[in-house]
Amino acid sequence: MNSASNAARTAIVTGAARGIGRGIAERLARDGLDVAVADLPGMRQELDEVAAAIEKTGRRALAVDTDVTSKEQTDALVREVAEHFGHVDVFVANAGIARVTALLDTGLEEFEQVMAVNLRGVFLSYQAAARQMIAQGTGGKIIGAASIVAYRPFALLGPYSASKWGVRGLTQAAALEWARHGITVNAYCPGIVGTAMWELIDEKLAEAEGLDKGKAIKKYAESIALGRVEEPADVASFVSYLASPDSDYMTGQSVMIDGGIQFS
Ligand SMILES: NC(=O)C1=CN([C@@H]2O[C@H](COP(=O)(O)OP(=O)(O)OC[C@H]3O[C@@H](n4cnc5c(N)ncnc54)[C@H](O)[C@@H]3O)[C@@H](O)[C@H]2O)C=CC1
Numbered sequence: 001m002n003s004a005s006n007a008a009r010t011a012i013v014t015g016a017a018r019g020i021g022r023g024i025a026e027r028l029a030r031d032g033l034d035v036a037v038a039d040l041p042g043m044r045q046e047l048d049e050v051a052a053a054i055e056k057t058g059r060r061a062l063a064v065d066t067d068v069t070s071k072e073q074t075d076a077l078v079r080e081v082a083e084h085f086g087h088v089d090v091f092v093a094n095a096g097i098a099r100v101t102a103l104l105d106t107g108l109e110e111f112e113q114v115m116a117v118n119l120r121g122v123f124l125s126y127q128a129a130a131r132q133m134i135a136q137g138t139g140g141k142i143i144g145a146a147s148i149v150a151y152r153p154f155a156l157l158g159p160y161s162a163s164k165w166g167v168r169g170l171t172q173a174a175a176l177e178w179a180r181h182g183i184t185v186n187a188y189c190p191g192i193v194g195t196a197m198w199e200l201i202d203e204k205l206a207e208a209e210g211l212d213k214g215k216a217i218k219k220y221a222e223s224i225a226l227g228r229v230e231e232p233a234d235v236a237s238f239v240s241y242l243a244s245p246d247s248d249y250m251t252g253q254s255v256m257i258d259g260g261i262q263f264s
């Protein structure tokens, strides 16, 4: 990697107002990067709190309202960060949504909502980040949010699983095409992380399986070899590696970080 040399390296993290994205943003700041955090306008208060937490580490922060399903907004995010920090070295396309739905009951609108955020959003993010990094001539690190369901589906997460398989494919294609620019592209595949997303999944799965609230996540967590539900910090420490020069010889990979649910 040949990142911008004298200035601090910089990162953009989408879906950073809470959960895994917040964990990644704060971890990258502790690693010494200046970090721009992006999320939907409705998450502005939480996003400002994350920016304040980043500044407490001594690094610079920037909060930008961004809907990653919009090409205009995703391009504007990268442009604003490049103008503010001078360069973009790391882009973490973390934003995602989950919908719990049986395939036969899934309407087209719901299917397209999931694809719009989880796959189109990652495509637009990868594209905007790569264009900036190529223009800089510095190389860079592009990192996407996949999931263990990119390798094996969970019941009632069909469209979500398909979107994450898509992220795996996109990550491989981008890695191939952009290697000559010194850009590596990898994705992380968490398992069962205790965030707002799994609160929603638990509620819906419990409803579908006739279980009490909190019981579905408990049941699924029994398959975790390490015996505990994953935390955002577990994902963030792996993303810290992907964002660092230590991972310079790794590209095109979508790697399980799941406490041992799925062995590859
Ligand atoms: N929680 C889990 O168990 C797992 C999560 N993942 C993936 O990790 C990523 C983060 O997940 P969590 O933190 O658990 O979810 P979360 O629901 O807690 O946070 C997701 C964030 O993304 C933001 N977001 C949603 N749509 C957006 C859009 N169109 N534009 C910009 N931001 C948007 C939300 O406002 C929220 O702040 C997602 O891509 C998810 O699919 C993957 C595997 C497991």
Ligand SMILES: CC(=O)C(C)=O
Residues within 6 Å of the ligand: 098, 147, 148, 149, 154, 190, 191, 192, 193, 197, 201
């Ligand atoms: C939300 C998600 O990706 C899983 C595997 O739970």
